[in-house]
Amino acid sequence: MPNSNSNTYNILVTGSNGQVGSEIKELASNYPYNFFFTNRSNIDITSKDDIRNFCQTNSINVIINCAAYTAVDKAESDIEYADLVNRKAVKKLSIIAKELNIKLIHISTDYVFDGKNFKPYVEEYKTNPQSVYGKSKLDGELEMINVNPLNSIIIRTSWVYSYYGNNFVKTMLRLGKEKEELGVIFDQVGTPTYAKHLAQTILDIIPEIENSKVEIYNYSNEGVISWYDFAKDIMELANLNCKVKPIETFQYPTPAKRPHFSLLNKKKIKEKFNIEIPYYKDGLIDCLKRLDVIK
Template structure:
């Protein structure tokens, strides 16, 4: 029996796991910062021992990409130090650890999809602290543990690009959206199901890294166009370049992830990005 500790259970991915949990014969323990301090190794270890935890899914992260540029201390606390403590407890108590990372560990200058072993070179504080967290986990090397890198996450829950576009699409007649940043959205419900489905198959001596997003290739402009189309909103989407929408943190121009490894090793099929968007809009009551 899996006794699973979900960390960051109120975020997009954690919330989707919570919704799916009723479909699985696992015991779930959902926590957030109010009932478990992941910056304290003693707190993590005590919780795991009391509840006989044998699996941890870490959905917690400092994800405010622009804020991280001036708040490196807190980004590092959640994205590196907490991951190190989770990995140490996992190693000591023989716990399976699934940790969620990001496409931001790459520099976004590639012209072909990033494989797991490609050279990392983060260009933001967020990406650097997430890579540092990966490296802490790899160095500690808890058995039967994996890192999943993902991109462009959205969900029925929380704040995300899809919800922002729906809101602006109702308020504005035209909207400029960046067309020169290319990647693939990840529907958090699909990622949540993937994680829960592969849990029994995760058996490895060294920490493995896997990429996961939905299938397909598009820009933020293409994504916004499809949101308006599916929701039947009359807002006109105009393509703009990255320099026309400056942000404190530099976004990767290319963050397409190669998912061949996770598909082969766990024998899975990954849904197309439009299928994820269709489902999300239906749940939001916005699919027309």
């Protein structure tokens, strides 16, 4: 928890109805910050004038950009819109952040990598996105790095789920009640990220962010599992009798290519901000309790 003597932070949270934005909203009262929660209806992040006016009117000194085009498969045919939200908007937020001396925290993804690695990805590893979504997110990162607003960071994360919105955990809970048997992919390996844990980390580190060049950090929960293992955990904890069978990626074709391996090395963020990252199952248990699935 940050110390309450910290400077007053007036924080603009974009995309505040998404998973991470909604979790920040719920945690907001625990922090000595002033929050401005926005979405498409009250700020157009594709317009520099709109961003500038909002930031000047409300004396914004931190932006947490949770807005993103995240429909991974749809992006394959909706290239222009994915680019607008994931690249162009990030460039505009970066330009205004630099102009008005605002800290910008931008959320990115493991999809910037090709998933062919055999050990956890460090931040400096060569990017090679395999999907339109991944490319649009990488392009957004590059725009931000190029503009280089002071005291700004990119956080790459993976397999995000939450109490809010649509996600893998909620899909498994629904299918677990409807079906006796379910095939889930076992040859894609990574770590789930509980949006509440990511939101907490972002809010905790705000006062500590100080850098002259945009820094990239990885964040997911701890642990290593496949989607199959994750589904098994969900069924078991929720006491559902649905049998989960392992299947290979080719048996479940999707328009966008998924990374087979997306483990992120979190050493940099842990050491820099002196944080502990919870184990993935602790996040899952907390989420299921909030969803009233378990006591």
